[in-house]
Amino acid sequence: xxxxxxxxxxxxxxxxxxxxxxxxxxxxxxxxxxxxxxxxxxxxxxxxxxxxxxxxxxxxxxxxxxxxxxxxxxxxxxxxxxxxxxxxxxxxxxxxxxxxxxxxxxxxx
Numbered sequence: 001x002x003x004x005x006x007x008x009x010x011x012x013x014x015x016x017x018x019x020x021x022x023x024x025x026x027x028x029x030x031x032x033x034x035x036x037x038x039x040x041x042x043x044x045x046x047x048x049x050x051x052x053x054x055x056x057x058x059x060x061x062x063x064x065x066x067x068x069x070x071x072x073x074x075x076x077x078x079x080x081x082x083x084x085x086x087x088x089x090x091x092x093x094x095x096x097x098x099x100x101x102x103x104x105x106x107x108x109x
Contacts, residue, residue, distance in 0.1 A: 005028075005049050005051045006046050006052075007050065007052045008052040010023070022108075023108055028048060039103075040092065061088070061092065063108075067099065076098075
């Protein structure tokens with residue numbers, strides 16, 4: 001995709017004890033192909049087109065679900081999705097309001 005757009009990036013980390021750490025980050029790519037990390041609020045209010053695939057969006061939501069500690073909250077999330085909360089923005093907003101955390105440095109994978 002040419003020009004500025006927003007996407008979800010996977011940043012590979014270094015190996016620690018034979019495991020490679022990685023992070024998922026929300027970012028914005030400018031016209032010179034430089035990536036700028038974004039917070040969730042910046043991502044949501046940005047009017048740039050999204051280049052993230054459906055698969056990576058599902059992975060991002062599943063990483064947020066794994067951060068929620070309360071099992072009842074996870075059940076409530078599944079009910080909300082089955083009752084029509086299908087947009088990526090609505091799902092991430094719901095999870096962030098109910099215990100998941102996302103910082104500008106990303107999510108650990």
